[in-house]
Amino acid sequence: MVRVVSIVLNNFKNDSRVLKEAISLKRNAYDVKVLALFEEPYLEHEEVSGIDVHRIKLKSRGWSKKKYIQVFKYVEFIFRVIKQYRKADIFHCNDLNTLPIGVIVKLFLNRGTKIVYDAHEYETEVNGVHGIEKKLKIWLERILIKSADKVITVSDSIANEYHRLYSIPKPALVLNCPPYTEVVKQDLFRKELGIKQEQFIFLYQGGLSIGRGIEILLEAFASLDSDKMVIVFMGYGPLQENIQKYVDEFSNIFFREAVSPNVLLSYTASADYGILFYEDTCLNHRFCSPNKMFEYLMAGIPVLISNLFEMRRLVEAHGLGIVAEKNTVQGFLAAVYQSLEQDNKKIATNVHEVRKIFNWEAQEKVLLDVYSEL
Secondary structure: OOEEEEEOOOOOOOOHHHHHHHHHHHHOOOEEEEEEEOOOOOOOEEEEOOEEEEEEOOOOOOOOOOHHHHHHHHHHHHHHHHHHHOOOOEEEEEOHHHHHHHHHHHHHHOOOOEEEEEEOOOHHHOOOOOHHHHHHHHHHHHHHHHHOOEEEEOOHHHHHHHHHHHOOOOOEEOOOOOOOOOOOOOOHHHHHHOOOOOOEEEEEEOOOOOOOOHHHHHHHHHHOOOOOEEEEEEEOOOOHHHHHHHHHHOOOEEEEEOOOHHHHHHHHOOOOEEEEOOOOOOHHHHOOOOHHHHHHHHOOOOEEEOOOHHHHHHHHHHOOEEEOOOOOHHHHHHHHHHHOOOOHHHHHHHHHHHOOOOOHHHHHHHHHHHHHOO
16 A cells, blocks of 8 residues: 655644545545644644544754744754655655655655645745745745655646746646535524624634735724624634724624634535635735635635635636725725625526535545556
8 A cells, every 4th residue: 555644844733635635545545644743732643534643743842932943843853754754655745844854755765755745825925935035945946846746736826837937747736625515504603693684794714814804804894884794704813812802892893713624614604705805915815726715615605805816717707706806995895895786696506506616526536646647
């Protein structure tokens, strides 16, 4: 049986893409193990949805968080993974920070090993990366990607950029879609948060962090003089405290803590519109195809998005909702009012149909084709 180690540089708490890929591979006769970073209260060894997970314990874990110490921790992680798993047949390297592990093994320790580089983002163009750090990432990726036997990524635009920049075959496109499911609408937000039946619910679902337009959404709903439209923020992150301040002051802004993946879509389906308002601060945002987009669609709700290339192309091609003309408070408000005037019956039909295209079962076929060619 072919041994696959899928490596992440996190605690593997909420990495749905890595888990879906591991499950698909195991179901198709691969021996899969996910390697992650140990962090309490999670177990060092456990089974998650039938997948063996080994969280690597570092002796340096409790040391300082200064940058040069973080580098030392990273080197220790690489050393421990290589020491225990260098005989694996395939290294599935999730994101650029794990790619050096596979390359070191392939070049110096196990010539027969294969590398799948799974770029979850436009690695060198993420928000906040600039200067020396950006140059170093570009240099590192340019060198290491040549040793990858297969490259997969999450949007067609990013795949085209990798092909252009590095003169490699165009990477395979494996979108981060949920499994196909029929979601029964339960109206959970109205029941739990006291939202009135006649109020129209917009939902922001996901990480509550800078760069995702959260400040724009808060300002926009705070300026509304109508209580017919409300927004619910559901997730966790550094902006949660700021959101709570608005919740306390404005009756049309609500917050719901993040829920477990097994009930997520039931909550998603309880909204009327899903919002993705990433700011145009980097190419990674401009070219992203977020998993939240596909979660909204699988839950059967249309989307309201910022004017970013890859998301706009998807929404306009299939008639899935509204694209704001400008990524501003005024642009968002105009899109909100526009959404209320749309042919919602037609959009609902489009959303229902597109779920048959953008689901994990379809993406799994691409993943398995990649592995069959190794």
